[in-house]
Amino acid sequence: MGARSHTPSGAAGRAPSAGPPSSLRNVVLVGHSGAGKTTLVEALALSTGAVNRAGRVEDGTCVSDHDEIEHRQHRSVQLSLVPLGWDGLKINLLDTPGYADFVGELRAGLRAADAALFVVSAAEGAEGVAGATRLVWEECAAVGMPRAIVLTHLESARAGFEEMTRICAEVLGGEDPDAVLPLYLPRYGTEAPDGHAPVTGLVGLLSGRLFDYSSGERVESEPEPGQLPLIEEARNRLIEGIIAESEDETLMDRYLAGEPIDAKTLVQDLERAVARGTFHPVLAAAPAAPGARQGLGTVELLELVSGGFPTPPERTVPPVTTISGSPREELRCDPGGPLVAEVVRTASDPYVGRMSLVRVFSGTLRPDETVHVCGHGLADRGHEDHDVDERVGALSVPFGKQQRVVSECGAGDLACVARLSRAETGDTLSDRADPLLMAPWRMPDPMLPVAVEAHGKSDEDKLSQGLARLVAEDPTMRLEHNPDTGQVVLWCLGEAHAGVALERLRSRYGVQVDVVGHRVALRETFAGRAAGRGRHVKQSGGHGQYAICEIEVEPLPGGTGVEFVDRVVGGAVPRQFIPSVEKGVRAQAERGFGGGHPLVDVRVTLVDGKAHSVDSSDAAFQTAGALALREAAQETRRHLLEPVAEVAVRVADEFVGTVLSDLSSRRGRVLGTEQAPGARTLVRAEVPELEIERYAVDLRALTHGTARFSRAYVRHEPMPEQVAARLREERREPA
Template sequence: MGEKTGTYPGAAGRAAAADRPSHVRNVVLVGHSGSGKTTLVEALALATGAVNRAGRVEDGSALSDHDEIEHRQQRSVQLSLVPVEWDGIKINLLDAPGYADFVGELRAGLRAADAALFVVSAAEGTEGISGATRTVWEECAAVGMPRAIVITHLEAARADFDEMTESCRAVFGGDSPESVLPLYLPLLGPEGPDGHRPVTGLTGLLSQQVFDYSPGRRTESAPAPDQLPLLQAARNRLIEGIIAESEDETLMDRYLGGEEIDVKTLVEDLERAVARGTFHPVLAAAPAQEGAKEGLGTVELLELITGGFPTPLEREIPAVTSPDGRGRPPLTCDPAGPLAAEVIKTSSDPYVGRISLIRVFSGTLRPDETVHVSGHGLADRGHEDHDVDERVGALSAPFGKQQRPLPQAIAGDLACVAKLAHAETGDTLSAKGEPLLMEPWTMPDPLLPVAIQAHSKADEDKLSQGLARLVAEDPTMRLEQNPDTHQVVLWCLGEAHRDVALERLRSRYGVRVDVVAHKVSLRETFASRAAGRGRHVKQSGGHGQYAICEIEVEPLPGGSGIEFVDKVVGGAVPRQFIPSVEKGVRAQAARGVAAGYPLVDVRVTLLDGKAHSVDSSDAAFQTAGALALREAATEARVHLLEPVAEVQVLVSDDYVGAVMSDLSGRRGRVVGTEQSGAGRTFVRAEVPEIEIGRYAVDLRSLSHGTGRFSRTYVRHEPMPPQLADRIREQDENNT
């Protein structure tokens, strides 16, 4: 790295199908919204010759053409793939959205990639490293994914590369700040009228060469004498950091003994440390200036990707089983091995239809072959499990709005498949005669409920199909048909996620919906013992209706449901009609007795009654049982019960006090806290669900994006009287 002057493959920069896994690099770009990820992808595409200076592909379309939804959102909302070629290596660049609501797209990118580029903006200083970005870094560290850091926006007036590098060391270095070091120092141009000195090139610390981008092309020269002292200090620090990660235990002793370590040895050790995920180089990059063929640092970054990032051969493939759960031997990244591929992302094109982005982990995927589609285990989110055979059509590689045909996709490569009717995100594609199921990756739990209803009768007819197609694309979304409130609820990751989902329903599937207030599943119960008499007597010619029953109702502990006890003596209610009374009582309990919510946790005892030899019937005693329960409700206090959830919040120690105070303000009871690693705390609390409808949004704001939470239903418990009265009043006004 840092030894080449750069080659420009021209048309070869438009990556085709890879011929072997060792010639593939899969890289995901991570960073918060506005950090410059998409601009960096465009700069890399220009440097490889994949696009022209205007960022256009050969058909004239822009590489970064956004769809209508992204224009409306003014941010990237989906994972995009840009395959390019450099020095004979195919590089699959995965540009992941930076906004927290689309972390599902980021997780998909991490699944597809073998290394990550963390993009941070020098214009924002330490604040440019968001809490969400730090969390992703920790996730990558937990699985040993190789990472490098790219500092962008060095052209900003107050940008400072050294200061930003130190911030990266402090944030990403953790206990090993010497594992985060720059490979190059910026070369500053002459001071402008505003006092700002632009970055015009880079000085390689290992090669001790200056790479100047100011002439419009990258040139190489020796550093000026006045640069050497600063260069040497940074170079020594880098060499020590590389040697500390070297597998050669004699290298440090030789270095401390005064031996000059060969640059080739240092580069090889650096590349191995980067590939192992133990050393994280810092680089700088900027888009090309007017008339230039490449942007600042793009050649250096491409050399790092091709030389330092691992090949798919070095990645451990996720565990596989057969669809029926039987264990299978671990797979290797072998094009001749059994086929095991995964749907990383599902999207829709108005002309092509459903497009599936596939990562091939083992074997070779070919057009026009029949594969087995195995389900992904997300049935709880409205995604069916699959176990079907399906024919693969044409394979292609996306580039801007183009889909370029591919003859095949080997192990380690990425490709797109159009019109897979059943396969959804997270599904496994395998050989028809040897079906496999891959261990799924972790999906964030959607915790923002959005209740919707069709805007018109025409929309109602299309709603079910539109929602099915929507959730097929997005496994981070959960569709719920709530049996208690009879609402259709989309569970989303945040407000931006919600807005995109509703816009996709409208623009892609022609379904307009209205957002309505989300209801929680309330219950009713008796607060005290009460008696009731149900009398259903009617005579209208011929057989009449005659049934009288007397009951007693008493409250039971929470979770007891409805108990029915028969204490009739002397046959006052004939034996054949006692089940009828119970049926009527239970039907009325399901409808509610006060505010229209299901009645729970009571014992209903049938004490007495009367029957008629001719006019009594099953229907009459059902009606009498219901009337008796309603009368008892008028004689007792009826509590409105609300669901209570256990909320577990994982948050930085800096925000524990604010989180606990906020939970208390939501009528929550904090039941415990515990440390969870360095600088993080788990806060456990019991909170009424009616108070946490927007907690997914509010916690993000409260914790500056560092907090996560889960919720689990615990029980129903009485609602405060003043709040219960307000709910009843609202219900009356709505009816």
């Protein structure tokens, strides 16, 4: 922005120390996979002196080094914190995964940050800001989070800074494209044989200065006179965009009257507009060449972060309540205030155990203190509600693969906390004398079921504990022990999410599992009336077993369950044994026939039977009742009932036809459509659950990641005979 000299805070390999909240900047990096977020973090670390020219901290690792899974998969799968020092400030960069399966980590980063950098590849055209990137931009806009855009991959022959800036303004600017404008224009070097000219520097539109990076160092100079007219149009548009957002209502009149506006005033108004979230500058960045000290645009980006992004005290603290839900006064980002911190990520370290990344919103967190840990609202995902006191272990800040111990973590800052054995992602830490609960952030619902079984006997003993730890780390995952199918099911956001979960089970917790076919909870009912006779007569010396009962069975409307009616006359079945017959019938209905699907929606009428004065018993009549129902089941056809879910799909208007066609191919019944904000349509349909097991994956592919859906069980209804026959054949079940 302005032309200033800057000093990195600290030498390579040394984590910056935190000062007051006003000296902190918490910035989350957002962008799809491959946009260059991690590369940008490393370039910024080099410019701030956090790493040496080889890109390494003092222990030889990269500042962005993560766990082994990320190295094997060559992509980020979890939120990571990289603290940098710049001009006396501490900048906490939160690098988030770009793949849609790990949107939970992205949401955690948004919660912990006060501003967002959207990293967009200049080589991808409109695809670079489509789908998930646009959705996250809208989420940030809804809460007023300040945003800026960084264009990467400028070295690509397909990259076009001006064209990509225009696309960002159209797609992300929405109704106000003039709020998305560049602060600098690229300066190109000598054209290569392939016709592509590399970007070697930047021209500041406000300062009118040239910043040349071709030597590997940022060199500032005056542009040549012939270059100034080339930037005049972009400069005027930027000035007009800044003035339009200015709080000084006289500024526009002065500008239109031809009065020159000094650069200092423009920079101040720009920084205020960025901090308010009403103006979104576009910048360019590229990694440093081997041996260079600075990457292109990194200093300009750090200037924006330090001068334009808000401090923690300038952002509103999320609302808190008491444990019982009573409202509390609004908190401020004050190190001396009541302690309120939130766990934004949970991970397990093989040496120190569970590590919790915490954002402190109010008060000061210190090691060896006892705090209250509270979590509510995710019991349906395997996260039990809990209110416990725990002792805080060591506080540290990650730097490469090292953890640098710190003495405290004040309001506005982030740190890792060791040995919080009960704390899970999303939990609130507060003073045990004044326990508080912070409203949780919105988490996506996992929609892809993955059924697992222990690989061997040794794994069975560790499976339950391993799954519990896995779910405690990741609130976007749900653990289900399905009582109808007996399966253990991990509900995930997608295939990559599931793959990482299973790999963590194996590598972190030593649990090997096999993925098996997920079974939908099917049921059966009778297609027509039937009768059955159950005869259980055995005599082998002493007391025998004697029970005979006759029943009639008829189908009932869906959702009725199993009714039992007694119409025995003349005491053919003694009164004391009629409940035994019912118990046997209900037990057999629950077990099902052959396929193991429970029998529902029938009326079973006991019409006759016989008993013996000595050999009849409760157990004998239970067995007879079960046998009678099994015989009746052989006398008539049975309908297989499948669960049906109501699906609500929120999709961009351009993909509505595709979604409707796909739902129809899944035997879905469209209930209706309605217009939703943001050029989107809400499609509601009823679809058999058998047809949407992989819908989370398929919908993402159909809509380029622009759609979201929810599902809710509605009822069981008869499955088409041809589908039922195919399913029975696949499972080798009797008809």
